Amino acid sequence: MYECEEAIYQDALWKASSLKDRNGNYIQELRLKMRTESQNRKFICPECGEPLILNAGNIRQPYFSHYTGSECVLTNKEQGERNRRMRDAMLYFASLSFPDATILQYEPLRGSLRSQIMVHTQDKKQEIKQEIKIALNYVSDFVKHTQLENKMGCMKEMGILPIWFTPCRPDGQERLTTAEYQISTQQPLLLSIDCKNSLIYIKKCDDKGIRVIREKAYPLSEVRLNEQGQIVFREQTEPAGQTAAQMRADGQSGQAKENAKGRERLEKGDTHEKESNYTAADSYEKANCEETGSYEKLSFGKLLAARMFELAEESGNSRQSYSLDQVVFRIFQEDYMAIGPNVYSQAHYMKSLGLYWLPKKLKGSSQERKNAAVIRDCFLEYVDNELMSSPGKWDKGDWAGRVLQVLEEFRESGTWLKAADDLK
Numbered sequence: 384m385y386e387c388e389e390a391i392y393q394d395a396l397w398k399a400s401s402l403k404d405r406n407g408n409y410i411q412e413l414r415l416k417m418r419t420e421s422q423n424r425k426f427i428c429p430e431c432g433e434p435l436i437l438n439a440g441n442i443r444q445p446y447f448s449h450y451t452g453s454e455c456v457l458t459n460k461e462q463g464e465r466n467r468r469m470r471d472a473m474l475y476f477a478s479l480s481f482p483d484a485t486i487l488q489y490e491p492l493r494g495s496l497r498s499q500i501m502v503h504t505q506d507k508k509q510e511i512k513q514e515i516k517i518a519l520n521y522v523s524d525f526v527k528h529t530q531l532e533n534k535m536g537c538m539k540e541m542g543i544l545p546i547w548f549t550p551c552r553p554d555g556q557e558r559l560t561t562a563e564y565q566i567s568t569q570q571p572l573l574l575s576i577d578c579k580n581s582l583i584y585i586k587k588c589d590d591k592g593i594r595v596i597r598e599k600a601y602p603l604s605e606v607r608l609n610e611q612g613q614i615v616f617r618e619q620t621e622p623a624g625q626t627a628a629q630m631r632a633d634g635q636s637g638q639a640k641e642n643a644k645g646r647e648r649l650e651k652g653d654t655h656e657k658e659s660n661y662t663a664a665d666s667y668e669k670a671n672c673e674e675t676g677s678y679e680k681l682s683f684g685k686l687l688a689a690r691m692f693e694l695a696e697e698s699g700n701s702r703q704s705y706s707l708d709q710v711v712f713r714i715f716q717e718d719y720m721a722i723g724p725n726v727y728s729q730a731h732y733m734k735s736l737g738l739y740w741l742p743k744k745l746k747g748s749s750q751e752r753k754n755a756a757v758i759r760d761c762f763l764e765y766v767d768n769e770l771m772s773s774p775g776k777w778d779k780g781d782w783a784g785r786v787l788q789v790l791e792e793f794r795e796s797g798t799w800l801k802a803a804d805d806l807k
Contacts, residue, residue, distance in 0.1 A: 385463030386446035390426040390435045391497075396489055396708065397426070399437065399445040405774050414439055429488075430466070431455035431530075432495025456523045465550070468578045469521040471714055472603070473500045473548060475741070476576070476583075477519055478712070480608040482744035493537045501543075506610055515610055516543045522562050524550055531565055544612045551575045551584060557594040567592040574614070576603065585614060683806070684765030690802045691762060691789045698792060705787040712741040729756055731763045735770035747796030755796035758803045762789070 389398045402414050420426065421437035426447060428435050433455060435447040449458050457463045470488070477486050477500050484504035489497045500519035505512045518538055522531060538545045547566045552575070563573055573586040573595070583606055587597040605617050707713075714730070715738060730739040740763065745752045766786055769776055777783045793799065 385457050385460045386438075386448060387428070387435065387457055387463070388446060388467075389429070390437075390447045391429050391489065392420070392426055394491065396429065398708075399439070399447055402439055402445045404778060409439070427495070428455055428457060429497055429499075430457050432497075454527065456525050459525070462523055462525060466521060466523065469548060469576060470499050472576045472578050473519040473521065474712060476603065476608065477502050477517075478741075478744055479604075481517075483746060492534070492541065492543075496534050496537050498534075498538075498543070504610060516541075517546060517608070517610075517612060518543050519546045519548065521548045522566065524560050524562060526562055528561055528565065531562060535565070535569060545569070546574070546608065546612055548574050548576055551577050552595075557596075559588065559592060559594060563588075564592050572614070583614070684761045684768070686806050687758065687762050687802060688765050688789075690805060691793065692785050694798070694802065695785060695788045695792065698788075705784065705791050707783075707787065710742065710787045710791045713738045714741065715739075731760055731767075733763070733767045733770070735767050735774070742790045743794055745796045745799070746794050751796035751800065755799040758799045759790075 388400065389396055391397070402417060403409055417437055418439060421435075424434035426435040426437055427433070428447075428449065431449075431453070433449060433453055435449060437445065437447055439445040449455055456466060474486065474488065477484075481502050481504050484502050487501045487503070489499060490501035491497050498518035498520055502515075502517040502519070504515050504517065506515050520534070535545065547570055549560075549563050549566065559567065567573060567588045571587075573588065575584040575586070576582070577584065577600070581603045582600045583603050584598060584600050586595045588594065589596050601616075606614050607617050609615050713736075716732075729744070730741045732738075733740050742759065742763075745755050745759070747755065769782075
């Protein structure tokens, strides 16, 4: 039986680990309350919509499990782990493709149906901005076909653009599964993500939807999803992208030349944007390589944090409105290594928590984002050091709220660059 780490509680994603404080001790009052809620079947599986059981004993870490007889895919350990890795990969792929969008996990659709990843963005090609909803979902081979049909029909009625991902198939397996056939009726290309090797597979089916006739793999870091639900090359997203269907129509030779050019530009760091003359990030990176770099980073980080907290106070927004789940995407170290550091290029390892943090993507030009990300990492280095020296600091006072406010509200690269420049 798979041990689920999270469930839907009061229409929001809730983690069983929330029952313990940073020292690994149960918060007894909360533990008693949530056990009662579990008996009242208030915890819901985000995948199948069935009630879950909260297991919060003294020997093992707290977790959720399904009632006996459940046919949910998360009752199988292998399928459950694969589902979690795929959701992490889809979440990151969505954040790469739509850095300015609102991205939510397990947003409700209708009844017990939910979308694993939901992107709220706008159609930039329209003069009058219209909201677009794009739903990314992973479909296991063991999914109930009636449930898949219901979710497909629900999204169609709600005007949501669905993007379906299926498991990577073994070599030589060309015939479509039932789930793949259902998806092929609505999605011209089948998509799969190989989390271990950080690849995305694009598969073309025959006209009858019986078998895969062509398949091509691309590094996940080199492709993006656009507002029309099409896969495009990263280096081709400005000013216009070429869809995967067009890539195949243009022929393999032309595609290979374009890919080679794009990779050559990426390797040289040529993003076709004007280089910034800002040097604060460069000097910080240099200091990081020296023997005294660690001390300099923390000193700079402390001053930077004070400045960012000051700007946050001036903004006047409430710190209490931000939670960790809203602001920062977190991933376990083993999952980070499995999916690949190249995919999570801006992840920051928090030693105090044993987790990789991936804050929301910064805004601005490519060079500005790169410089600002280095400075923001310095801020996170300071936060991590504070948590290591004072493990209970996150749970006391409003310090955590100030940290989250800075990460959430200051997503403009220019804000971080100016804050660092003020410290010169």
